[in-house]
Structure formats: structure tokens, C-alpha cells
Amino acid sequence: MFNNFEVKGKKATRDGFGDGLFEVGQNNDQVVALTADLLGSLKMNKFADTYPDRFFQTGIAEANMMGIAAGLATAGKIPFTGTFANFSTGRVYDQIRQSIAYSHKNVKICASHAGLTLGEDGATHQILEDLGLMKMLPGMTVINPCDYNQTKAATMAIAEHYGPVYLRFGRPSWPIFMPENEFVIGKGILMKSGSDVTIVATGHLVYTAMEAAKELESEGISVELINIHTIKPLDEEIILDSVSKTGCLVSCEEHQRHGGLGDSIAQLLCRMHPSPMEYVAVNDSFGESGEPEALLIKYGLGKENIVAAAKKAIQRS
């Protein structure tokens, strides 16, 4: 069913970032990297060890890190900042807004441990609002890749793109199924064609959506699955083409319903092709401690939730 997307082992998306950053560093000596005391968690060791003169440890001072990144970018460097998603967005929103986004700085804000799948550390660290915060900033590109390969390729692609970027990834070891070295910013990926319902997923939930699609197909429901790694700018064409065919849609993301991928799609459908739509997302709630997969199920982001949402969307169409 997913012939081109067979699972080949597991690795964390943050490993894809670390390996991508190292390759970007090899290819371009203007690339610099910064961390706020989370070198190991962000898997930036290889870059830091190989290019110590292009690596900056700011200590636990994220606001200062964002400002320094803006200054480095002003001089023509390509800074990659690395810390947890919570500290990459909410904690430093005003610094990003004024010194980076409004000032058009070529800074790559790279954020790990996003969402519920951070797991046991609990709600203080499980940011579920970051996509919304970042997509509201004018000119900000927002990317949420789904596996190791896609995260690595995205890391390399954003180095070639001029402008501020928010790149979001996560902590847990996760199935690898995307091809290597393929990434076009703003271009969604058709993972499977179908005719009854469109499922659009981003980040870790792409894999969960693939599992849900298999179950739906076994029940005779034809699913079209789209992998949206770039939340902004959104690939409107791939979504409208699909909904024109299926007539209904389910969005899946490890984020609040408010402000995430689903809201971007809902706006698009409202304007261009009103259709029944269901959200698989966290419903106005904070997370809690627990194992990643158990958390996804408890907060309504499991395979069965996607299956149920698809059936509901079809019923309404």
C-alpha cells in the first residue's frame, strides 16, 4: 500500500537534524550554530566538535541566543539555533518577532522535543502551541518533518533558503519511511491516492496516519494520504486537488487544534472548497508525563482516533 514508503528502522527526528546540520556545516562555511545548554539533546555534538570556531554555547539564556543569532545573520552568517521547542518559541517570542522576523534575518530556529511525544518530562516542556505562534509571524517559514530522513533533508534545505525558518522536530525514536535527500520547502507529498477521504498529517503523526490508512483500507475505505511537512507556506494545491476528489478531510498533528495545521487547512477550505473536516489534534489542553505512544492515545492522537475521524468526515460529506 505504501510501496515507496517502507519502514526501514527507527531513529529520532532530532538525530536527522544533528546529522543534517553536520553536512550543512561541511558544505557551507557561513553556517554557524548556537545552543542554550542543550548540545547533546539537540544532537549538535558532531557540528560543535568539528567546527568549534563556528559553534556558540550561550548557556541557559535563550533570549540572548536569539539576539546573537540575529546579529550573526546581519553580518551574513547562517545561524542555526538549537534548543527545545518550548524555549525556541514561547520563551523568546518577542526576540524572534522583533530581532529576527520583523528584521528579516536569515536565522534557522531549530526546535526539538516538541509535542506530547517528549514524554515523561510532562506538560512544562510539551509545547503544543509552537506551530501557531510561529506561523502567525509575517515571513516565517514553518516546517514540521515526519521522520529522520525528512528532518535531515529539511535541515539541509533550509540552509539554502534565505529567510527566517522554524524547524520543529522531536525526541522519541520513530519509524523511518521517507526517502533520503528529498525535500522541497512548501511542497506536500502524496503518500497514497484514494477517493473516499483525504487525510493530511504532519510530523510524527504521518506514521500514525499511515497505520490508520491501512486499517481503513482493510475496511474498504479508500484513503488519500498527504504528508504536509511545511505548515507555512501551505501547499494549497495538493490539498484542494485531493478534497475536490474525496469531498472530505481529516487533519492530524501533534499540536493544539487552535492555531495549527488544521486551522490553516480549515481557512483554505472555507475560502476555496467548503467541505466537511475533522481535526485530530489536542483539544485545548496541556499534556502530562507518560510514555509517548500512551500520551498520543490518551489525548486523542492515536491510530484509532484517526480512523474514527475519517469515518465521521465521510459520514458528514
Next chain:
Amino acid sequence: MDRIAELQSIASQVRRDIVRQVHACQSGHPGGSLGCADFLTALYFEVMDHDPAFQMKGKNEDVFFLSNGHISPVWYSVLARAGYFPIDELKTFRQLNTRLQGHPTTHEGLPGIRVASGSLGQGISVAIGMALAKKMDGDPKNIFVLTGDGELQEGQVWEALMFAAHNKVDNLIVTVDVNGRQIDGDTDKVLSLGSLEAKFSAFGWEVIHMQGNDMQKVVAGLQQAKSQTGKDKPVVILMATEMGYPVDFMVGSHKWHGVAPNDEQLASALAQLPETLGDY
């Protein structure tokens, strides 16, 4: 005319530009702008090696950042008088479609501005980033940044101070405009800053004191600061100024932080500030 007298003459025109800009749109921040007119004049007309043709990356030139962006009128005047953009454009300050936004931005492409400022406490961090880039590129020039004293109440400032000392960012000269006043009153009443000399010293900075409304002392202080660069420590100038200086009814009160003069007050202020280079 000796050089100091020439600089004083430029600063007088800059001060006229400040009150006229703020009066024309009936908004903006004249107090801090007037107090820093000598400093910015000395910086752009005497101390910094810079190019009004303006290139964003600032390669092989000294670079200035204004962290306390609300004193934009003084920066706009100095930039215009130094040749960065037409002096006549000062008429557009804070008007719709202007490049001279209320607080400085890169968004409209105004030459001389490298980052937006206005939300306080961010400028030293940005300046550090550019100072690090200069070191990486083997560029021997310096980075200057001006911050308000009230602005030091922002926590990010102290993150930046720690970083600069730890990383020996010694091509960086921070000037603090110590006028002792902020919007809500005296800094000592709003939130006391304590001994800035002791604080900066404890954070590992080389501290210089400077009288900021005496052109001779401003030039000497900035030259002294430059001579202290390249010695493994970042440099701070604690610059004593009077908010509103030298307009008699503005000096000595926080009330002129962000208030525009009326027609009568404008006339009174202009009568105290000789027109030296021609009004726009």
C-alpha cells in the same frame, strides 16, 4: 573653527531636527534624543569608520546599533546629516508610508538601520552576534551599541553581559545613557539600578565613565573606549547625560521622555538651539 566646535555645531542642528521632527507629528521621544545628541554626533562624525553608502553586512567598517529604539529622532537626524539618506526625509518621521518609523526598522529599507529596536533589552545581544562575526571574518573594526539605563531592567541584558565577558567579545563598546529617568519616573524610584560600575565590573567588563553632554569629553571618552578594545574584555561607557539637554524647560524631568512640544514650546526650544547647517 576647531574640531570640537564643529561637532558642537552639528549637534546643535541635530537637536533642532529632533524637536522639529517630534513637533511635526506631535509624537515621539524628545528627552532621551536630546540627551544623546552629542554622543551620536561624535560617533558618526568623528569616532566611527563607517560608510554612508551603507551595506547591511558592515564589512570592514565600524557598526552602530541603537538598542533603545525610542530615541529614533536623534539617530535619524545624525544618519541623514551624515549622508545616509536625504535630510528632507526627516519631514516624514512617523507619517504613513515613511521609512522613518516611530521605532527604527529594517522593514522599509532605511539606510543605516540593521535591526529593528523598540522592544527593549535586545540590542546588546544583536551587537554581540555581529561582533562575533567580525572576529570570525578577521575584520578588525568595532561594534558600538547604545542602551538606556532604564533598559538595563530587562533580564536579557544581563544574559548578554555574561556571554560577552565569558567569550572575550572585546571588539564591542556598549554605552549606557545614564540619565536616571524612565517613563514612569526616576530610575531610583521605579527600580533602582544600584551601582552600575560595580555591576558591570562584577560581570567582567572594562568600565569607563564619561560626561555625555560635553563634546570634548564625549570624543575623549569614545577614543579611550576604542583604545581599550582588543584586550580580552568587552567595554562599557557609563555616560552621564541630562534628558532633554539643553532645552531649559525639558531638562531635569522624566516628563519629556515621550511628549511632543506644542507650537509655543517648539519656538522656545528652537530659540535655544542655533541653526548651524540649515533646517530641512
